[in-house]
Amino acid sequence: MTPVWRRIAFVLVSVAALAGAVASMVPASGQADGEAAPIFGVRIPPGYRDWRLISVAHEEGKLNDLRAILGNDVAIEASRDGTLPYPDGTIIARLAWSYDPLAESARAFGSPQSFVAGPPKNGVQYMVKDSRKHASTGGWGFAQFDDGKPASEAVHNACFACHETVKTRDFVFNRYAP
Amino acid sequence: MTPVWRRIAFVLVSVAALAGAVASMVPASGQADGEAAPIFGVRIPPGYRDWRLISVAHEEGKLNDLRAILGNDVAIEASRDGTLPYPDGTIIARLAWSYDPLAESARAFGSPQSFVAGPPKNGVQYMVKDSRKHASTGGWGFAQFDDGKPASEAVHNACFACHETVKTRDFVFNRYAP
Numbered sequence: 001m002t003p004v005w006r007r008i009a010f011v012l013v014s015v016a017a018l019a020g021a022v023a024s025m026v027p028a029s030g031q032a033d034g035e036a037a038p039i040f041g042v043r044i045p046p047g048y049r050d051w052r053l054i055s056v057a058h059e060e061g062k063l064n065d066l067r068a069i070l071g072n073d074v075a076i077e078a079s080r081d082g083t084l085p086y087p088d089g090t091i092i093a094r095l096a097w098s099y100d101p102l103a104e105s106a107r108a109f110g111s112p113q114s115f116v117a118g119p120p121k122n123g124v125q126y127m128v129k130d131s132r133k134h135a136s137t138g139g140w141g142f143a144q145f146d147d148g149k150p151a152s153e154a155v156h157n158a159c160f161a162c163h164e165t166v167k168t169r170d171f172v173f174n175r176y177a178p
Numbered sequence: 179m180t181p182v183w184r185r186i187a188f189v190l191v192s193v194a195a196l197a198g199a200v201a202s203m204v205p206a207s208g209q210a211d212g213e214a215a216p217i218f219g220v221r222i223p224p225g226y227r228d229w230r231l232i233s234v235a236h237e238e239g240k241l242n243d244l245r246a247i248l249g250n251d252v253a254i255e256a257s258r259d260g261t262l263p264y265p266d267g268t269i270i271a272r273l274a275w276s277y278d279p280l281a282e283s284a285r286a287f288g289s290p291q292s293f294v295a296g297p298p299k300n301g302v303q304y305m306v307k308d309s310r311k312h313a314s315t316g317g318w319g320f321a322q323f324d325d326g327k328p329a330s331e332a333v334h335n336a337c338f339a340c341h342e343t344v345k346t347r348d349f350v351f352n353r354y355a356p
Contacts, residue, residue: 050230066234115237
């Protein structure tokens with residue numbers, strides 16, 4: 001019979017191997033399989049809706065939405081510490097929803113004053129830091145997906161030009177909301 | 179000399195005991211030690227800033243803030259599934275920040291249109307579901323902390339009256355933003 005310690009060691013090694021196998025199913029970039037956005041080749045990162053919150057915003061004008069900025073662990077850590085430039089592996093996700101008045105709150109407060117997130121709007125955008133791959137755009141790859149489908153090349157051509165206005169903040173508009 | 183398998187078993191048992199000891203430092207309610215808010219006795223839940231996002235909102239008028247609703251795992255699951263009433267153990271956190279125009283975005287877009295989260299404002303509020311403990315207020319305990327200190331009893335007296343307007347949604351104003 002195999003000694004007990006050998007069986008325990010076998011179990012431990014098997015668990016480690018299984019963990020390794022599971023980890024290898026997700027590419028090192030943290031990006032899932034799926035259609036790649038034009039120009040930068042960025043794909044929708046798996047599990048991004050579970051990421052932690054960096055900040056929130058409201059866009060007036062044509063965009064007219066409520067938005068949330070989420071970040072993967074690298075992004076959250078860098079945002080909290082104010083690390084610039086953001087390290088490779090950073091992924092920032094910008095979600096947005098319709099800017100809708102909340103009727104129940106108007107009743108509670110006696111006048112309309114609460115605006116809440118309605119259905120998704122203006123797509124979901126990602127910034128992925130890979131200083132080698134995206135060297136010509138400040139190390140960032142940009143992507144927008146509308147209903148899970150990559151937006152046009154024209155849309156993606158506009159990303160960097162706009163984000164260049166915040167070059168001193170490593171091309172990132174948002175700041176961590178404590 | 180102690181056999182190897184005994185030593186391995188000892189390490190495993192020690193690790194399990196340590197994990198148990200650490201777990202026992204956090205009360206079963208998931209709430210940290212710290213000053214309790216009046217009336218409901220709710221304390222600031224540990225690690226709430228790392229919780230996942232339920233939704234976002236903008237309050238106009240006197241409140242004039244941008245806010246995010248975060249939830250612990252029970253809250254996120256219930257919100258996503260539309261489970262009503264929310265199960266015991268649900269904790270919902272409402273964070274809020276000053277509603278600030280973003281100068282860099284005004285430059286990028288050619289006119290002011292982006293409003294972002296500034297410094298924290300209007301305290302942090304929590305709703306904690308415990309259908310026995312808070313039976314007289316729909317099963318919810320309410321709390322507001324300003325700079326980490328519980329708000330007054332008067333503030334806490336106002337919570338339930340307002341949330342009663344959304345009794346059909348188990349007293350919760352927010353809806354999950356996909």
